Amino acid sequence: MSITLGQYLMLSGVLFAVGLCGALTRRNAIIVLMGIEIMFNAGILNLVAFWHFKHFTTITPLMFAIFAIAVAAAESAVGLALVIAIYRQYKSVDVQEMRALKG
Amino acid sequence: MNELVQHQWLIPFLPLVAAGIQSLLPQRSRKLSATLCIGAMTISCVLAIRAFVAVLGAEEGARAIANFTWFEFGTAKLSLGFILDPLTAAMAAMVTFVGLMIFINATGYMAEDENFTRFFCFLSLFAAAMLGLVVANNLLMLFMCWELVGLCSYLLIGFWYFKPSAAAAMKKAFITTRIGDVGFFIGILLLYWHTGTLNLYDGGHGALEQAGTLATLAGWWGLSVASTIALMLFFGAMGKSAQFPLHVWLPDAMEGPTPVSALIHAATMVAAGVFMVGRMYPLFTASSPEFSSDFVMHFVMWVGCITAVFAATIAVAQFDIKRVLAYSTCSQLGYMMMGLGAGGFVGGQFHLLTHAFFKSLLFLGSGCVIIGTHHEQDMRKMGGLRKYMPITFVTYLIGTLALAGVWPFAGFFSKDLILLNTFHVSKWAWGLGTFAAFLTAFYMTRQIFMVFFGEWRGGAGEHHGHEEHEHGHGHHEPHEIPWNMWAPVAVLSLFALGLGWWEHGYHHFVAPGEAAAETGKGVVMGLSVVAGLLGIVLGWWIYGRESWAHAADPDPLVGMIGGLFTFLNRKWYIDEIYEVTIIYVTDVLGRFFGLVDKLVVDGILHTIVRVAWWISQIVRWVGDEFIINGGFDTGCSSVRGWGRIFSKLQNGRVQTYFRVLGLGVAILFIIYYLK
Amino acid sequence: MNAAFWILAVITLMGALLAISLRNLVHCVLSLILFFLGVAGNYFLLRADFLGAVQILIYIGAVAVLILFAIMLTRNVTGTEGPRDMFGLGWWAGLITAALVAVAVWITLRSAPEAGVTSAGQAVGSVEAIGRELLTQWVVPLEVLGVLLTAALIGAVVIALEEVRRRR
Numbered sequence: 001m002s003i004t005l006g007q008y009l010m011l012s013g014v015l016f017a018v019g020l021c022g023a024l025t026r027r028n029a030i031i032v033l034m035g036i037e038i039m040f041n042a043g044i045l046n047l048v049a050f051w052h053f054k055h056f057t058t059i060t061p062l063m064f065a066i067f068a069i070a071v072a073a074a075e076s077a078v079g080l081a082l083v084i085a086i087y088r089q090y091k092s093v094d095v096q097e098m099r100a101l102k103g
Numbered sequence: 104m105n106e107l108v109q110h111q112w113l114i115p116f117l118p119l120v121a122a123g124i125q126s127l128l129p130q131r132s133r134k135l136s137a138t139l140c141i142g143a144m145t146i147s148c149v150l151a152i153r154a155f156v157a158v159l160g161a162e163e164g165a166r167a168i169a170n171f172t173w174f175e176f177g178t179a180k181l182s183l184g185f186i187l188d189p190l191t192a193a194m195a196a197m198v199t200f201v202g203l204m205i206f207i208n209a210t211g212y213m214a215e216d217e218n219f220t221r222f223f224c225f226l227s228l229f230a231a232a233m234l235g236l237v238v239a240n241n242l243l244m245l246f247m248c249w250e251l252v253g254l255c256s257y258l259l260i261g262f263w264y265f266k267p268s269a270a271a272a273m274k275k276a277f278i279t280t281r282i283g284d285v286g287f288f289i290g291i292l293l294l295y296w297h298t299g300t301l302n303l304y305d306g307g308h309g310a311l312e313q314a315g316t317l318a319t320l321a322g323w324w325g326l327s328v329a330s331t332i333a334l335m336l337f338f339g340a341m342g343k344s345a346q347f348p349l350h351v352w353l354p355d356a357m358e359g360p361t362p363v364s365a366l367i368h369a370a371t372m373v374a375a376g377v378f379m380v381g382r383m384y385p386l387f388t389a390s391s392p393e394f395s396s397d398f399v400m401h402f403v404m405w406v407g408c409i410t411a412v413f414a415a416t417i418a419v420a421q422f423d424i425k426r427v428l429a430y431s432t433c434s435q436l437g438y439m440m441m442g443l444g445a446g447g448f449v450g451g452q453f454h455l456l457t458h459a460f461f462k463s464l465l466f467l468g469s470g471c472v473i474i475g476t477h478h479e480q481d482m483r484k485m486g487g488l489r490k491y492m493p494i495t496f497v498t499y500l501i502g503t504l505a506l507a508g509v510w511p512f513a514g515f516f517s518k519d520l521i522l523l524n525t526f527h528v529s530k531w532a533w534g535l536g537t538f539a540a541f542l543t544a545f546y547m548t549r550q551i552f553m554v555f556f557g558e559w560r561g562g563a564g565e566h567h568g569h570e571e572h573e574h575g576h577g578h579h580e581p582h583e584i585p586w587n588m589w590a591p592v593a594v595l596s597l598f599a600l601g602l603g604w605w606e607h608g609y610h611h612f613v614a615p616g617e618a619a620a621e622t623g624k625g626v627v628m629g630l631s632v633v634a635g636l637l638g639i640v641l642g643w644w645i646y647g648r649e650s651w652a653h654a655a656d657p658d659p660l661v662g663m664i665g666g667l668f669t670f671l672n673r674k675w676y677i678d679e680i681y682e683v684t685i686i687y688v689t690d691v692l693g694r695f696f697g698l699v700d701k702l703v704v705d706g707i708l709h710t711i712v713r714v715a716w717w718i719s720q721i722v723r724w725v726g727d728e729f730i731i732n733g734g735f736d737t738g739c740s741s742v743r744g745w746g747r748i749f750s751k752l753q754n755g756r757v758q759t760y761f762r763v764l765g766l767g768v769a770i771l772f773i774i775y776y777l778k
Numbered sequence: 779m780n781a782a783f784w785i786l787a788v789i790t791l792m793g794a795l796l797a798i799s800l801r802n803l804v805h806c807v808l809s810l811i812l813f814f815l816g817v818a819g820n821y822f823l824l825r826a827d828f829l830g831a832v833q834i835l836i837y838i839g840a841v842a843v844l845i846l847f848a849i850m851l852t853r854n855v856t857g858t859e860g861p862r863d864m865f866g867l868g869w870w871a872g873l874i875t876a877a878l879v880a881v882a883v884w885i886t887l888r889s890a891p892e893a894g895v896t897s898a899g900q901a902v903g904s905v906e907a908i909g910r911e912l913l914t915q916w917v918v919p920l921e922v923l924g925v926l927l928t929a930a931l932i933g934a935v936v937i938a939l940e941e942v943r944r945r946r
Binding site: 002003006007008009010011013014015016017018019020021022024025026028030031033034035037038041044045048049051052059062063065066067069070071073074075076077078080081082083084085087093 | 780783787790791794795797798799803806807810813814817820821823824825826828829832833836837840841844845847848849851852869871872873875876877879880883884886887907908911912916919923926927930931933934935937938
Binding site: 758765766768769770772773 | 881
């Protein structure tokens with residue numbers, strides 16, 4: 001029995017939910033960012049799975065994946081820089097304490 | 104012409120480039136900024152006029168389009184495009200030309216402002232967006248530019264953002280027009296849903312070319328699909344063109360610098376609604392044996408008619424020189440809508456053109472007056488300016504006569520065309536329109552006499568009511584303005600004088616098929632001339648016979664109509680009515696959302712306490728403040744309460760936002776799959 | 779093939795779960811690296827070799843190291859987290875939301891018509907092909923991406939340097 005698309009979709013779906021859970025429940029900003037990275041990876045995995053099973057003869061989906069990875073890397077760099085800046089300001093990386101934008 | 108349309112994109116592109124460069128310029132490079140702005144606009148103007156001449160020379164009703172694909176997803180593709188047809192050509196020529204004149208005038212008006220470059224950057228951006236709107240052959244592109252001009256309007260109304268009134272006015276303008284835009288957007292979605300394209304013309308496949316088919320399908324509320332879409336689009340036009348009941352933002356928008364009022368809130372942006380209705384006219388008029396287009400057309404006509412009369416009555420009782428003009432603009436836009444709704448495409452669009460010239464003339468004139476009198480806007484503190492500012496006086500008089508519809512000035516022709524069209528559809532609307540013409544003549548005469556005749560009432564020692572920049576001029580005598588301010592005004596006044604004679608040419612130009620109504624022309628024209636003259640004579644009778652001695656004296660009109668004057672001066676209390684109705688409802692909604700938020704955020708236990716507290720709050724609020732204090736006070740406090748509650752939604756924790764977002768996504772999915 | 783998938787899936791899932799649930803931050807990052815490795819393995823399995831290599835280079839080589847640096851700059855090196863943040867109201871809210879999203883995804887996938895597709899055509903994802911495509915058809919997006927990365931780099935430096943500049 002060979003692998004089906006459904007298995008990959010399931011895997012990436014579960015990974016996405018795990019990442020979301022991390023981003024939603026943890027109070028440490030770095031772990032929140034890690035959760036977001038996991039979600040990103042789940043999305044890209046999904047994309048690659050679709051490429052493999054549906055559009056194997058064209059290269060465009062792979063290009064999308066590469067660009068998505070690059071953009072995600074830029075995002076994480078900026079995000080971590082923000083975390084460091086916030087730590088300098090508040091001496092903490094607890095997202096529950098970052099509420100300067102409270103209305 | 105087919106070749107020219109390929110270059111249409113240059114017309115909005117050049118001001119856009121200018122805006123981009125100016126945004127990078129330092130504050131002190133004022134000359135360069137103004138040069139860029141005016142230079143780009145000049146080239147655009149030349150291009151637009153070249154296109155205009157080409158269309159003029161082409162055969163009647165010619166239309167050239169240039170579509171290109173923006174992006175594809177799957178098999179669906181989204182294309183944008185440019186169009187060159189009589190409507191666009193005339194509008195683009197007008198916008199570039201009037202815009203150019205206003206830019207030149209603005210170099211004088213803004214000469215002493217430290218944020219000169221920022222001002223010209225915004226102006227360029229506005230010009231780019233407005234021209235993009237005009238040359239668009241695609242509803243999506245039109246909508247994007249539509250929102251961009253709204254943004255520029257927001258930025259420019261609040262140009263002096265440190266004034267609280269300007270900051271409030273910018274928000275009011277943005278939000279009020281946004282309300283109409285919801286309808287516009289729904290209309291766009293409906294159109295895409297039913298036709299699969301947003302291109303207006305596309306060699307037989309365009310959305311407008313399918314209007315006939317759409318008219319046979321059943322839409323909402325017993326209307327055809329075409330009528331439904333038209334109605335939705337019209338809501339957008341009502342917001343942008345300040346039609347009743349969404350007119351409230353336009354008078355407040357006068358907080359912006361006067362060239363902005365002239366360009367955006369008189370000549371171009373507010374007319375965009377009228378232009379859009381004209382652009383989508385096939386949808387408005389599309390009817391079939393099953394469904395007629397009467398409802399939509401009558402709706403447009405009556406909204407326009409009501410706005411025309413309503414705004415004109417308010418203009419009678421204003422003292423701020425710019426507010427009179429603002430309400431007058433509202434009223435004239437109502438005229439255009441009325442004309443369009445009555446089936447007079449030519450009348451509505453021609454009035455748009457003539458109005459753009461004479462109203463921007465009047466606004467620039469008022470800007471000259473404001474500069475000449477050292478930032479005085481209250482007409483009660485002016486007077487006698489005829490002696491001090493002769494050039495301004497003459498040009499202003501020309502604008503006034505054009506607006507009042509006196510033969511042979513431009514307004515006479517276009518206004519008569521509208522009234523004639525309305526006459527054939529509804530005698531009532533026509534009567535009200537003629538009444539509005541009378542009021543127009545009256546309040547403009549009032550303004551002329553208050554500002555330019557009599558004795559100078561400002562004088563030294565008088566307290567200056569407006570907190571605009573005080574320049575510390577030692578003397579308070581009014582003075583004539585520099586040439587770069589009056590020259591554009593003079594050029595515009597030439598058009599206000601002569602443009603009316605182009606009526607027949609314009610008719611054949613934009614709508615060779617539309618039959619010019621002839622019957623009843625004598626009656627309509629006669630009565631409107633009589634109404635105009637009556638207004639002028641009455642204005643002279645009340646304000647001109649004996650001059651107003653002191654700024655503190657009450658308006659002579661108060662003695663005649665008494666409390667009605669206050670009623671009109673307070674703009675029919677529309678703002679106050681909104682405060683106690685719509686804002687009250689939003690307030691309650693806000694409390695409701697606040698409750699929902701508590702449920703999600705603080706958990707159920709916490710909420711039970713909160714619910715009890717809110718109930719007691721609401722009871723207290725309704726019982727104490729609403730019933731006892733009642734009326735307008737409540738309106739004000741409800742605004743504050745609304746803000747307080749919405750601000751509670753923003754608890755500043757990004758994770759909470761994220762959770763609510765996730766919850767929303769999950770609920771949407773589950774609803775979708777349970778269905 | 780199927781066995782490889784299940785092994786990789788378990789590794790990936792374990793990595794992800796541990797990354798978001800451990801208390802020691804450094805351990806979290808190590809688990810995250812495991813997760814990244816698992817995803818890279820999946821890419822190899824899907825014959826996206828280049829992507830797998832990119833995954834290892836960028837995510838493990840750069841992102842994970844970056845996160846480690848962030849931890850070192852914000853905490854003591856052992857990286858123990860403070861008080862437990864489990865079982866609070868917010869924690870439950872987050873967990874329930876995540877579970878709801880998982881249910882939504884599951885419902886979607888269950889009804890997806892093409893879940894059973896197994897076909898795999900001819901491989902095109904060779905490094906050579908990708909390189910050629912990137913520098914021909916995709917050259918403009920590639921350049922834009924370069925600009926974006928430069929901007930992000932400068933932005934990150936500016937944000938992180940803020941304090942130093944203020945002190946000066």
